[in-house]
Amino acid sequence: MDAKARIREQDEPDDGAAERQALNAVATRPMIGNEAIARGVWEAGVRVAAAYPGTPSTEIMEFIGAFPASDIKAQWSTNEKVAMDVAIGGSFAGVRAITAMKHVGLNVASDALMSQAYIGVNGGLVVVVCDDPGIHSSQNEQDTRMFARFAQVPVLEPSDAQEALDFTRWAFEISERFDTPVIVRSTTRLSHTRSPVTTGPRVEREPLGFNEDPVKNVIIPAHARLAHPRVLEREAKLAAYFDDPDFTRREEGDTSVGVITVGTAYAYVKEVLPEAATLKLASSYPLAIDRIRAFCDSVERVFVVEELEPVVETALHAAGIAAEGKAWFPRVGEFSPEVVREGFAGAGVLEAAAAQEKWAVTPTARPPVLCSGCPHTTSYMAVRAVDGRVAGDIGCYTLAAVDPLKAIDTCVSMGSSIGNAVGFYKAGLETRPIIATIGDSTFLHGGIPPLIDAVYNEADITVMILDNHIVAMTGGQDHPGTGKTLRGEETHRIDFEEMVRACGVKWVRTVDSYDVASVYQALREAIEHRGVAVVISNRPCVLDPVKLKGSPLQVRADGCTACQSCMNLGCPSLGWSDEVLDGFHKVTIDESSCIGCTLCAQICPSDCIRPVAN
Amino acid sequence: MDGSSEKVPAPRNVLIVGVGGQGVIMVSKVLALICQRQGLEVKQSEVHGMAKRGGGVFSHVRFGPKVWSPTIPEGEADVLLAMEWSEGLRWLNHLRRDGGTFIADTRRIIPPFAFRSRKYGSQSAYSSEAPREVMEMVGSGYALDATKIAADLGEKRAANTVLLGVLSMALEFPAEDWREVIAETVPAKALEANRLAFEAGRDWVETMRAIPLAERLKDLPGRGTEAEALQTKEIRFEITAEWCKGCDICVKMCPERCLRLNDRLVAELTDPEACTGCKICEWLCPDFAIRVQRVSVLEPVA
Numbered sequence: 001m002d003a004k005a006r007i008r009e010q011d012e013p014d015d016g017a018a019e020r021q022a023l024n025a026v027a028t029r030p031m032i033g034n035e036a037i038a039r040g041v042w043e044a045g046v047r048v049a050a051a052y053p054g055t056p057s058t059e060i061m062e063f064i065g066a067f068p069a070s071d072i073k074a075q076w077s078t079n080e081k082v083a084m085d086v087a088i089g090g091s092f093a094g095v096r097a098i099t100a101m102k103h104v105g106l107n108v109a110s111d112a113l114m115s116q117a118y119i120g121v122n123g124g125l126v127v128v129v130c131d132d133p134g135i136h137s138s139q140n141e142q143d144t145r146m147f148a149r150f151a152q153v154p155v156l157e158p159s160d161a162q163e164a165l166d167f168t169r170w171a172f173e174i175s176e177r178f179d180t181p182v183i184v185r186s187t188t189r190l191s192h193t194r195s196p197v198t199t200g201p202r203v204e205r206e207p208l209g210f211n212e213d214p215v216k217n218v219i220i221p222a223h224a225r226l227a228h229p230r231v232l233e234r235e236a237k238l239a240a241y242f243d244d245p246d247f248t249r250r251e252e253g254d255t256s257v258g259v260i261t262v263g264t265a266y267a268y269v270k271e272v273l274p275e276a277a278t279l280k281l282a283s284s285y286p287l288a289i290d291r292i293r294a295f296c297d298s299v300e301r302v303f304v305v306e307e308l309e310p311v312v313e314t315a316l317h318a319a320g321i322a323a324e325g326k327a328w329f330p331r332v333g334e335f336s337p338e339v340v341r342e343g344f345a346g347a348g349v350l351e352a353a354a355a356q357e358k359w360a361v362t363p364t365a366r367p368p369v370l371c372s373g374c375p376h377t378t379s380y381m382a383v384r385a386v387d388g389r390v391a392g393d394i395g396c397y398t399l400a401a402v403d404p405l406k407a408i409d410t411c412v413s414m415g416s417s418i419g420n421a422v423g424f425y426k427a428g429l430e431t432r433p434i435i436a437t438i439g440d441s442t443f444l445h446g447g448i449p450p451l452i453d454a455v456y457n458e459a460d461i462t463v464m465i466l467d468n469h470i471v472a473m474t475g476g477q478d479h480p481g482t483g484k485t486l487r488g489e490e491t492h493r494i495d496f497e498e499m500v501r502a503c504g505v506k507w508v509r510t511v512d513s514y515d516v517a518s519v520y521q522a523l524r525e526a527i528e529h530r531g532v533a534v535v536i537s538n539r540p541c542v543l544d545p546v547k548l549k550g551s552p553l554q555v556r557a558d559g560c561t562a563c564q565s566c567m568n569l570g571c572p573s574l575g576w577s578d579e580v581l582d583g584f585h586k587v588t589i590d591e592s593s594c595i596g597c598t599l600c601a602q603i604c605p606s607d608c609i610r611p612v613a614n
Numbered sequence: 615m616d617g618s619s620e621k622v623p624a625p626r627n628v629l630i631v632g633v634g635g636q637g638v639i640m641v642s643k644v645l646a647l648i649c650q651r652q653g654l655e656v657k658q659s660e661v662h663g664m665a666k667r668g669g670g671v672f673s674h675v676r677f678g679p680k681v682w683s684p685t686i687p688e689g690e691a692d693v694l695l696a697m698e699w700s701e702g703l704r705w706l707n708h709l710r711r712d713g714g715t716f717i718a719d720t721r722r723i724i725p726p727f728a729f730r731s732r733k734y735g736s737q738s739a740y741s742s743e744a745p746r747e748v749m750e751m752v753g754s755g756y757a758l759d760a761t762k763i764a765a766d767l768g769e770k771r772a773a774n775t776v777l778l779g780v781l782s783m784a785l786e787f788p789a790e791d792w793r794e795v796i797a798e799t800v801p802a803k804a805l806e807a808n809r810l811a812f813e814a815g816r817d818w819v820e821t822m823r824a825i826p827l828a829e830r831l832k833d834l835p836g837r838g839t840e841a842e843a844l845q846t847k848e849i850r851f852e853i854t855a856e857w858c859k860g861c862d863i864c865v866k867m868c869p870e871r872c873l874r875l876n877d878r879l880v881a882e883l884t885d886p887e888a889c890t891g892c893k894i895c896e897w898l899c900p901d902f903a904i905r906v907q908r909v910s911v912l913e914p915v916a
Contacts, residue, residue, distance in 0.1 A: 030646060030656065136661050160657075193659040193684040194646065264684075271683035337687040356689050356711065359751060363704035364741045366633070366725045368667035385866055399667065403730050563892040565869040570726045572668050576738055582908065583734040583847065584890065605867060605894050 024201035031197045033190040036161040038063030040168025041098050045205040048090030049074040050083035053474040054102030055137040056191040057130035065486045076486045079445040080105035084112045091125040094208030100128040103144050115219050117151040118227035120179035122211045124172035130186040133307050134334030143308040144185045145284045152231050154238050155183040155285050157263035161195045190264050235286050243288035253277040258299025265305045268340040284311045289319050296321050307335045370399050372573040373597035375513035375539035376466050380407040382519045388435040391420035395439035396473045404570045415446020421461040422454050433527040440467040441479040454532045455504035462526045463534045468541040476544025500534045513539035516602040550596030552612050559608025560586040566600035625678030627686040631705050632697030633723050637774035642673035647795045648787050649677035659684035670701050693784050698723050700741040715784045716755030720745045732890045734847050746834040763814050772811035779815020847908040849891040851883045857903035864895035
């Protein structure tokens with residue numbers, strides 16, 4: 001049986017011709033960039049898609065999962081490396097495949113990408129990476145274009161939602177034509193801006209079947225030495241391919257200033273300096289240097305406007321082209337019309353905007369907080385009470401690092417907490433109990449190898465797995481600990497206790513996150529245990545998959561001594577009442593947002609928090 | 615170059631701000647759909663991520679024959695629609711000085727962060743500017759208690775649709791288009807409540823337009839009288855060391871984490887600055903070993 005027939009066999013029964021027609025319709029409607037990318041994936045005839053959630057990339061896989069399963073096998077993977085490998089496997093097998101991730105996800109997946117850059121592809125292979133200039137929800141603002149340059153794979157940079165769709169489709173053509181993985185780079189702004197997109201039909205691809213070529217597919221040293229020169233040839237061929245008026249696009253204008261720009265920065269340039277001659281690049285790597293040089297020769301003064309790192313600018317300087325860029329436009333933060341205008345003003349191209357007198361108002365600081373009833377709250381109250389040295393991790397619970405919980409000492413990257421705790425122990429200086437706190441999905445993503453390391457190397461640490469049964473920070477996605485797939489189907493559910501014991505941990509206890517005394521007690525016993533001890537703090541997230549709401553509590557004002565113990569939970573439902581007792585506000589509970597978790601009632605020293613009397 | 619020689623008319627800019635869960639995204643989607651019906655290009659930009667965690671939410675909506683930047687530059691919003699009072703203040707300087715319209719719900723959603731001070735006599739750190747003074751300063755626009763208007767109609771959750779009604783009066787699109795798009799957007803069972811809320815918002819503006827601004831402002835909340843400055847109090851923490859058996863209860867229960875057991879396992883105050891004198895330790899000590907006093911101190915006359 002050939003590959004195509006096998007895929008047909010897996011297909012679900014016919015969706016109905018009418019539905020299929022509606023799906024294939026050529027229509028224009030507003031989409032966020034991520035939806036447009038997903039649509040491009042579907043239209044390109046992709047059959048395998050895998051991702052791990054991460055802002056701002058998460059919606060891409062959710063939108064892909066909304067297309068028929070008979071068209072695309074779409075899945076959440078345990079981490080970006082696994083997702084990358086799944087997509088690579090799909091490509092090996094002979095179908096088009098995609099993986100999507102946030103910028104720091106590419107660090108995790110890079111090992112596979114660096115090899116695949118040498119191996120190339122069979123079915124088209126596209127890696128969508130969403131950068132986060134301005135660090136809206138990340139730990140850094142690394143520029144993926146540097147990674148593309150490093151891996152020597154082309155990177156396409158759409159500037160709006162329509163291009164997000166078109167470039168995604170185009171990326172598969174390039175991938176197959178030049179035998180290379182292709183990166184499509186989005187940014188938070190593009191991923192989350194809604195603008196009109198014209199859709200097209202899905203074009204089914206003839207599956208290729210596996211290509212029996214060990215010299216290509218098995219990247220041992222002898223084969224890699226053959227592959228590397230091919231990668232360099234490919235770079236030159238791609239540069240020649242981009243030397244095309246559609247991909248390196250000149251927009252005529254006043255030639256006293258010429259602007260070279262790429263990605264979302266293009267929109268800001270057009271907003272601020274619409275009359276200038278512009279060269280819009282579809283890609284920062286590789287560059288069609290001759291076409292760029294011709295543009296530069298035709299204008300008096302050249303500027304490169306690119307967000308984050310001077311990738312294009314540096315390449316132009318290396319080619320002996322005098323272009324100005326980062327001298328005027330910042331390397332940090334997100335661009336905006338203001339930033340671009342200020343850059344051109346600094347360079348003397350535009351008049352500086354007249355300084356406008358500002359209305360003097362004092363907005364309220366409103367940092368993100370853990371939700372009312374968040375089960376992480378108790379875990380961190382307990383961690384605080386034992387005065388631990390706490391290695392934190394990535395997730396909602398990182399919010400416990402700030403006032404009033406203030407219970408986390410470090411936060412590095414996905415899964416770092418446990419390895420960091422081992423390091424604290426090995427340094428031998430710490431007098432406090434060493435604790436690593438890590439969420440359920442983060443543990444499955446990157447926490448298992450360091451847990452095995454901790455047991456193997458006999459570290460005396462306590463690990464708290466904060467199991468809220470969901471990937472919460474990114475908006476509630478499933479993972480192997482939820483027992484549900486991307487498409488909501490039942491599947492095997494990982495048992496955390498079993499998993500931890502299998503890693504060799506001798507002391508494990510699961511506690512109810514809402515039972516304050518049990519959490520405190522378990523943590524104290526775990527710390528007493530010599531060696532690795534694991535406490536699993538177990539309660540579902542209050543927002544996802546279902547928004548929980550129980551009967552609210554209220555404060556009996558005649559009993560409240562205004563001690564502020566409950567205010568240390570940082571619960572958004574707790575606030576100050578107008579009643580003041582000897583200089584301190586008594587506390588009141590907002591009944592509409594209180595979900596009745598009872599944490600405040602359990603810690604109230606004067607026992608004055610009770611259910612609302614009906 | 616002066617950057618102002620565009621041939622196409624500049625886009626119109628509406629900035630919609632609020633707090634997670636208030637419906638900022640719903641309101642901006644309705645607006646974007648209406649603009650699209652008029653055959654205009656629309657870009658709507660929002661930042662997700664922290665919104666669900668009680669942080670501020672904002673959505674830039676730009677529409678016109680051609681729209682480039684997805685974000686609205688500072689000082690260029692034609693309308694600033696604030697669904698929460700202090701979020702409106704945060705974005706106030708995005709409003710156009712020459713004829714921008716400020717529409718603000720006077721509802722206050724106070725974040726936990728505003729209650730973090732433990733100083734004697736503290737007030738919440740919520741914005742102190744009251745609607746009356748801000749509207750006087752801005753000079754045009756509307757401040758209203760949309761939640762109350764919606765509650766009076768029997769559906770508190772339709773406050774955002776009341777604000778849509780107010781917004782519809784500030785933009786030039788036909789009222790009928792708004793009604794149609796709202797009908798298509800809200801769930802069928804909430805349709806009647808939202809229809810009433812939308813008309814209530816429009817009626818409210820009609821009524822207000824008939825009243826001169828100065829008259830209108832009189833009815834808005836002004837700045838409250840500042841709480842009287844309280845006397846500084848000195849806190850005295852005394853422990854009878856012989857009675858303390860080092861049970862640790864006071865250390866564990868101290869809301870400010872300013873107690874610890876010393877080398878002799880006797881409780882001691884480690885950070886007198888942090889102690890608020892709440893007396894929890896005194897009340898909970900099983901051995902009556904702790905005594906906390908807040909003593910008034912007379913400020914020296916300057």
